[in-house]
Amino acid sequence: MSLVHLANTCSHLQNASRARLGLTSIPDTKFHLKLMLALQNSGFLSTVVRGGPLPPPSHNLLSHPSSSNPEAPIDPVTRHNVASRRLWLGLKYWNSAPVIEKMELVSKPTRRIWMDVEGLRRLVLGKKSGYVLGLTRPGECLYVSTDVGILEARECVERKIGGQLICRIR
Template sequence: MSLVNLAHCCSHLQNASKARLGLTSIPCTTLHHTLMLQLQRSGYVSSVTIGGPVPPPPSHLNPILDPADPEYQYQSQSQSSEPSSTNTNTNTNTDMDMEMHTGSNESIITQANIATRRLWVGLKYWNNEPVLQKMHLVSKPTRRVWMGFREIEALARGDASGYVRGLRGVGESMYVTTDRGLMEVRDCVEKRTGGMILCRVNGV
């Protein structure tokens, strides 16, 4: 886990929101991808798409639904019940659209292009203000902050835990890396688990 690269991504997303960009990209890593999906689930970003150095077409920027969402399960069942010929045609058209937009089939990840993978993140705005106002690390490369369940519970209540202040702002979230994966602090309280405090996000 590289906190240096994650700090750069946090600064980039914060600056892109202030610049009123609709779409921006960050390096594609497992940690970045998991965190962006958590941000999307919390409502800070509109879409998360894995692509190449060229922005993907608008048709590829559809929001990714949570597998726990009933709508996701409904769409999965609907797609599986369609005839195989329809699915084949759809996939062929999708690949052709990608090739026409980028000049090559970037949807296939190979050893030759894996280093050029980018995460394309769609930013959200409300009343002409960015939804993602601030984003910064809590743990530093030279000082990683580990907390147990009780300390994280105090943060979720709004109380300070050590030198980390609690969540008191409207639309404020904090993300934690645990042995069960990356979670928001409220999910950590629900599942009674602790971990390393990764970053803090302030919304509108």
């Protein structure tokens, strides 16, 4: 997991939402895919589609992922095209304001922050835990990389799982 690439992704998503873009792309990695699917489950993104350097057709963005369209086959990933693979993300807006207002890293490449369940519980309750400020605004989320995948901090507290703090989004 490269936090340098994740820092670039966080600033790219923040800038794309401020620029009112409907669709943007980031490099396709397993870690980015897991984090973007967690963001989509939380309601920050409308779609997450794997594709190439060109945007996917609009019918692929609007259809449900389980209903595959036989007319639009997905190119298989080979060693020749793996570097050009992208994740195409649909950004959301509510009352002409971006849903992603701010997205920032919590763990830095030079200082990774790990938190146990008690520390996460303090953060979810809005209190400071170590160097990290608690969740104080409505709709603010904190994502944690755990052994079972990337989860939101509230879900980690429910499951009693700790992990590395990744990013905070509001």
